[in-house]
Amino acid sequence: MKPEMNPLAVPGTPAATATACVAAPEGSLEWLLQTKRLEQVSAEVNTALPNVLILGDSISIGYTPGVRQLLAGAANVSRPDCNCGPSQFYLKHMESWVGTGKWDVIHVNFGIWDNHYLTGPSDGMDLFWEKETWVKELPDRPIARGRAIREHGYRIRTPLPEYEQNLRTILTFLQTHADKVVFGLTTPVSGWERDDRCGRIPVYNEAATAICAELGVGVTDLHRVVEMNLDEQTDGCHFSDAGYKLLADAVAASITKCLASNGSVSGVGERGAWQGGRQ
Helix, strand or coil: CCCECCHHHCCCCHHHHCCCCCCCCCCCHHHHHCCCCCCCCCCCCCCCCCEEEEECCHHHHHHHHHHHHHCCCCCEEECCCCCCCCHHHHHHHHHHHHCECCEEEEEECCCCHHHCEECCCCCCCCECCCCCHHHHHCCCCHHHHHHHHHHCCCEECCCHHHHHHHHHHHHHHHHCCEEEEEEECCCCCHHHCCCCCCCHHHHHHHHHHHHHHHHCCEEECHHHHHHCCHHHECCCCCECHHHHHHHHHHHHHHHHHHHHHCCCCCCCCCCCCEECCCC
């Protein structure tokens, strides 16, 4: 059954090609979740092709155009026109992002936003951006720096046990809406090297890999792709065009393997970092 797709997720619809809304300030929760333009949107949905949904943060926004290009003629690749953010955003909004019916493949990622420092509620936007006047007084040693940030009232958004619980809930839900679900491991954030978040992402990825194996969800090891190409990270988090191309290669290869196992497509792409249905 073809999914009745939310217009936000379908390339080529008016919602997906609308100009950016400017009513909410950039960085606010409303700004993240509102419809905004995603460049290089596919022209039309081909109803004869399998349907793929990408969910993720700004990293996924960066590699989605490349995935669309790699899978052109093989699959309709869609995503919500927003930054899906941390796991708490998924718990509130994933039903509207996914729509009804069933996708052939859903490729999903979250993790960077879960490791932000923030104050207030876990689904809020009061993040630590290092703009506070007291930041210059913080120590340079990672663990001491992280402790000092927390002493100012900030905490990691999603403690590991909550992250594991959220991940199980999200993946289980997505499995009811897709023939295959793949989780993209969180990419390194070298810009966090001065505090104790730097060492947390591998721990969260290890937990995610175990949960995916438990649930029968595939894994795209985007963390490994970036570790092998750190010179393509431009600001300590995001990537150059070449970096996003490497991530797109890996995501497209994982999706292709899923579609091939479904009998939907074969012979698209050879590169990638797939595990769990594991390459």
